[in-house]
Amino acid sequence: MGLGLRKFGKAVLSICAGLLLTACAEDYGLDQHGRKVTAESLDGQWLVINYWAEWCAPCRTEIPELNALEEELKTQSARVIGVNFDALQGDDLKRAADSFDIRFTVLAQDPAVRFELPRNDVLPVTYIVDADGKLRERLVGEQTSAGLQAHLKQLRGQ
Template identity: 90%
Template sequence: MGLGLRKVGKAVMGICAGLLLTACAEDFGLDQHGRKVTADSLDGQWLVINYWAEWCAPCRTEIPELNALEEQLKTQSARVIGVNFDALQGDELKRAADSFDIRFTVLAQDPAARFELPRNDVLPVTYIVDADGKLRERLVGEQTSAGLLAHLERLRGE
């Protein structure tokens, strides 16, 4: 009986340790719809992080390409993430994302510090972050879904 209780105790301690480690991963804040973006939903995936703004003409033509890329990446452990350059929040962020017909997650909180992304004053800019959270590439200017997919495939092969 003592041995059985020890096994149960170890199992409970293991579960608690796992829960504590999971809780340590900081969430990404809210998306354009006010929904929580959990660390579990993005950690361990390649991320294509795109900064955009309403006043940026190339951003308007790039968004459909990013929508297409997000669709292509659904089965590839990779995601497209948007960040509004002007740090819009709440209803303003939702309105702007809707006006661009953005179909991928737009973070209300800038993840630049989390991924050590360099400051950029030119738009659009896109960063590719690997599954370990390491910045792998910075792309300035308008991107296409085919071009971004090629960058991802090349980086994954390195």
């Protein structure tokens, strides 16, 4: 009986350790408001990651489309995430995001390494990352909400 109890104890310990490690997934840093973006809030969802800059004219016309897309995605296990191409931080990032009226999360820390996104020298650029964190598509140029929805549906096999 003692041997069975030890095996059970080891199994429970392994499960608890696994759950703790899962809960400790690396967070995404801060958003444009200085709030922490947790791994729990984004992991397991499809992500539409858009790079933008203040000097990019097409970015200005694309942002309202991305705002609309974020609203549409709320019930679809998907999110729009912004990244400032010029790596603005703190108050500078907040000011720039506010000037564009960005209503989705803008990460202060570039997630390119996390998702193995290729460096791009042209803006705007949008990456679609699946729920497993795998890059599925790279779209260069201005996007629309309807066009991005169509890409998501196709990639999801819907």
